[in-house]
Amino acid sequence: MVDVAFQPNSVAPARSTRKRASLRVALKRKSTAAFLMTLPLILLVGILVVYPAFYSLHLATLNKSMQRFVGFGNFEFLFKRETFWLVVKQSCIFALSAVFFKALIGFVVAHLVHNVPAKGQRKWRGMLLVPWVIPPAMSTLAWLWLFDPSYSAFNYTLAFFGIGPISWLGEPNWARFSVILVNVWFGAPFFMIMYLASLKSVPEQLYEAAAIDGANWWQRIWYVTLPMMRNIIAITTLFSLIVTFANFDITRILTAGGPLDHTHIFATWAFRVGIEGSDLPLGASVSLFMVPILAIAAVFILRDINKRGNEA
């Protein structure tokens, strides 16, 4: 029984009570809590990623002195430059070959580690992750000393076998090889650890069934392991493709884009043009050129993942 007399003026308080109650309910909802907890990160991404991205779009439409709107003028200019197409070609060579070898080495090493008895596996995992956890600027400096034009430790060693000296960073093809090698060395552990995690989730019964069917080693990999790892391979490839296309530090430290621009990739050339050459709009245009390439790659790779997800 309600012991409060009816009051006509109490409609508004009742409404506000209801509002407060519904706010409380909303706050109690898991999705609201999750949104509020991720809000700082969303804000951070907004400030540090979304705003700079739109600002660079804006920059790319300005003239060199940033006083006049030129639309796609910077891109038209770039398309006529021989060096720009050299950079596009090199960025593709660099990213595709580095990602391919990182994936291949990661795959092989993940299998090797997976087959190490559980007791010693942790040590191997730890050791193999070392290249990935060292800041690349530092480890690349060590590589620079190994490749040093005049005092290369590699050349010193090769000399014992009557080979060399090789101009690791002075000859265009060797320089390309060197920057790709360092990138593979740095990135392969990431693939290894992702593939290892994926391998561990493949049910043993599938291998047992394959063995009963008389599948050999290669067939087990082709028909069991690879299909089970397809999604993780696609995601790591996409992630690595983005990171490798946007790589800066390794090339900058090892060759700074030389010799004769033969190791420049988008980020190093954008820095050269935009910061060192005081042409920020052109630098922004160079770096933005990565976006359509990566967007196309992302669409293809992610579409494939969705398809398989639906099949499942």
Add this chain to the structure above:
Amino acid sequence: MSRKKLSRRQFVAATALTSAALISAPFVRSARAAGTLTMGFWDHWVPGANKASTDLVNEWAAKEKVEVSIDYITSQGNKNLVTIAAESAAKSGHDIMAMPTWWSHAQSDLLEPVNDIMEPIIKQNGEVNGTVQYLGQLDGKWLGVPACVGSQIKGPCSRIDLMKKFANIDVQEMYPAGAPPKADNWTTDTFLKAAEACQKGGVPFGIGLGESSDNVDSAGAFFLSFGAQLVNAKGDLTVKTDEVRQALEFYKKLISFLPPDVAAWDDASNNKWLIAGKGALIMNPPSAWAVAKRDAPQIAEQLWTHGFPAGPKGRFAPFLPYFWSIWNFSKNKEAAKSLLVHLSKPDSIERLVTASGGYDLPAYSKLTTLKVWEEQGPPKGTLFHYPNPYNHQTLSIAASPAPPKIAQQIYTQALQTKMCLKYSQGEKMEDVLAWAEGECEGYMRS
């Protein structure tokens, strides 16, 4: 006695009012009555050199009652260039910024003209060289005050013993300490012969052909000594000229006497080459000698800094000045100008140069004979000719006399070293020139 109680609401209101008053009124009259001044100076690599700058700034600040704050910004990894670009984009930052070579021109729209202080400074310290005028002035407007800190000439630094032994050249006799140079025979032809002799002796000259500043500066000075300009002062393309062809022919011969990996050299490679005792000559300010004095004293004792060889069109040496420029968004321009006048006094400059061990070079004609260069050693007098005391060579910068905004692109893209490399690697002369012309056309965009 009644005691008034302070409610929570009153307390919050009072705190908010006090905070607002403090934030909105920073310029309360005090010991720091002339406001604040911030500066981004180049971070000197010589230990203790920054302290001389700090002391000079603090002395001035105490006298003028200005609160100062100095950031020393390294040029390692081009951090100073990134800072300049960021401050120019944000239109906010330091009041005074140390601008290397091309950067005063690159930011000319955002810099406060300093003609009013430059005139008395020049009257006091003597004329500035042509490169400082080229890099520091735009349409008669001074974009900054030439800073001695960080300014340098990248002339030859030779091994006395090796040059005598293999090239039969006595560099000390050619450039005697305390006396004018006797270098009439020190020409590009002699230089080539010496390079060949030293290469045969197993101690080749260490002149890089990479894309970093040391390499570009050497190529630029040699190009000018042949009269080779890629773009002239009016902004016309002058790539396909006999002078450029001669410069490329010279470099092709020179490259055959250099170490095989020079295409990959950066600014540290030549220093290491000399300090390790592998070569007889490099093109560098005295930093290589100073490091050798610390790490390889037996090498340092044999080093002598001197002038560039003369080419058919004159004797040119690379000069890379810094400028102290004031942003036009600075809130204390008058104080900034007053500080720059203080830093440009002869006494201040001498203190700065001495603290740098003679590395820093004033741009003014009356200040090229300071004691520090006479006294440095061993060997004594090794730096005597470093500041060009007899105006024996024309101080220049690669890619000049092209309009600075075009020249900066030629310089940054290392166009001259790339041309030399392409030609030496077998590309046809006319193909190299056509390629370079196309590149220069691209640099002319505004």
